[in-house]
Amino acid sequence: MSVRPAHLGALEMAEGYAGGRLSPVEVATDVLQVVEGGEPELNAFWVRDEPEQVLARALAAQERWAAGAPLSRWDGVPVTLKENIARAGVPMPAGCAAVDPVVPEVDSPVARRCDEAGLVVLGSTTMPDWGMLSSGHSSRHGQTVSPLNPDWTTGGSSSGAGVAAAAGYGPLHVGTDIGGSIRLPATWLGLASLKPSAGRIPLNAPYLGRVAGPMARRVEDLAALMDVLSGPDPLDWTSLPAQDVAWTDLDVGADGRSWSPHGLRVGVWTRAGYGVEPEPEVVAATRAVADRLADEGAEVVEVAPWLDQGVLDGVNRFWQVRSWADLSRLSPERQALVHPFVAEWARQGEGLSGVDVMDAYHAFADLQARTVAAWAREGDLDLLVSPVAPCPAYPAELPMPYPEEGRGMWHINFTLPWNMTGQPAGTVDVSRTDDGRPIGVQIVGRRFDDLGVLKALRRHSR
Missing domain, CATH: 3.90.1300.10 (Amidase signature (AS) domain)
Structure with a gap:
């Protein structure tokens, strides 16, 4: 049984584009149909880019392939970005109904690299209030729903990214993680994920423990996103030096033979x-x-x-104080809009x-x-x-x-x-x-x- 274009892996898409057997427009059209079938019920997107925008990006990639000048081997492959990954002009409410969303003027390194590689961005995915829930609950977005079973959690805080991956909204999805926010939704949605080494993928707002990383249905798709996103950037003073990594050579060991755990x-x-x-x-x-x-x-x-x-309690207490600082700056009326669990948890940092x-x-x-x-x-x-x-x-x-x-x-x-x-x-x-x-x-x-x-x-x- 053939696999529909939207459900192919990134490498299969890339090989299809290079060989002329598949086109970015064909893939984008099918992905948009899958998204249309899942949204808004699954509620994976905060900002769902207009179909005309998505198809225009796909057509530009298709024309580059036809001219023999793709921006990268992944040119034309669809991707989603978590809402706290800055995209110029796209509001970032951090999942919270109580705040006036920040509207970035420039792309984050992640968004910029996706654009530079020719990835077809579908939109920005949902997250819970300030990223402080391991679920799909959000005062801004309502509830994001698992495509596996609506009675099961999506996990969080990369809830929308995980749902987009599990629902087949293309192969590549970027989340963020400060204590498990990529890996938890991945395990509860049946996905693969990677929290990369600190500094491997540059951020526009580095913070202790925070990373951006890939979520996908296949491990090979994690490698494709690492190929696009890794490397130093002057915006992130914590980013690692440049390193030549053969991200997609997952079967090859250090000796050039097939990889094996033997001796590890x-x-x-x-x-x-x-x-x-x-x-x-x-x-x-x-x-x-x-x-x-x-x-x-x-x-x-x-x-x-x-x-x-005691260690976990200390980390939890510090995060409570950090969130209390955000909550305390809001008026009482605005504070009432924050998700009740997050608000009550943050208030324990008061005093x-x-x-x-x-x-x-x-x-x-x-x-x-x-x-x-x-x-x-x-x-x-x-x-x-x-x-x-x-x-x-x-x-x-x-x-x-x-x-x-x-x-x-x-x-x-x-x-x-x-x-x-x-x-x-x-x-x-x-x-x-x-x-x-x-x-x-x-x-x-x-x-x-x-x-x-x-x-x-x-x-x-x-």
Whole structure:
């Protein structure tokens, strides 16, 4: 059975364009039909670019291919961008109904590189208020809905990006992640994702732990977006130096032979030691990946917990103060428009002293130091395998998987550390629960070994 153009991978599209078997206009037309069938019910888009704009971009790419002068090998491939990735002239409300949206005058590095590569931008995808929910709830947008089952969460904060990927709105989607916001929706929507090394993809507003990264149905599409987006940019003073990375050579090892985990030292981490411990099905899926790596020649070692609840509480407290600073500047009338869960969570930062805030901030450094020490303690691991989240997709009506008793952030225990150490961490869809909910597994690499993580993810994709 043939695959419709909208559902092809980026590499298949690119090869079709280069060989004259497929055209960017044909693909864009089909993608727009898929989007039309899903929106506005799925509510993946904050700004859905006009079809005429999208088709004009596709036609320009088609003409470049016809002239033998594509802007890149990915010229004409569709992409979506999360709403907090600045696009000149496109308002950025950060998912919140209470604020007057910032309207950027220039593109962010991510948006600019998509344009420079000829990618066909479809629009800007939704997120929850200030990015502080792991769900599709937003005071500005309403609820973003999972195309797998409307009763299941989408995850967040890259909720719209994840839904666009899962619904087949083209192959490439860019999210952002500060503690799990790419990887959580990916695992709950059955996707692949990569939180790149810190500085690998430049940002227009760098912030501790924050990255932009790819979400897709295929690991190969993650590699295509890394090929477009990675590299230094003067706007981001934290961006990494230029590096020649063969992003799409996912089957090739360092010796030029087929990639294999043989000889790698791999940690398996299934007991967090803080937050909420993972459910049995999640542990089983993680161990199945570790067992397969062992069968292929990797040395797999158990990794014991190295963090405690105090570290997570400190990070949570600092984020509460940061959001309280935003909330407190709003009038009472505007504050009432913020999502209730986010507003109540932020208000817990009110009244903290400067000493309290500095103690909370020190939790980040404590987390970094302990995590780096644990990695070295286990013999300088090549990879680490863990759950992404403690649970499969939770009920869609909840703003967080564990919203009560102060446990709002307790589900980011497996994802948060790697934002702070800057290590690449990706997810891959590996299994299903008895009721059909996806279960993803996280694979973490050494600092800067994004390509190694992608190769390991591809090995385990369903």
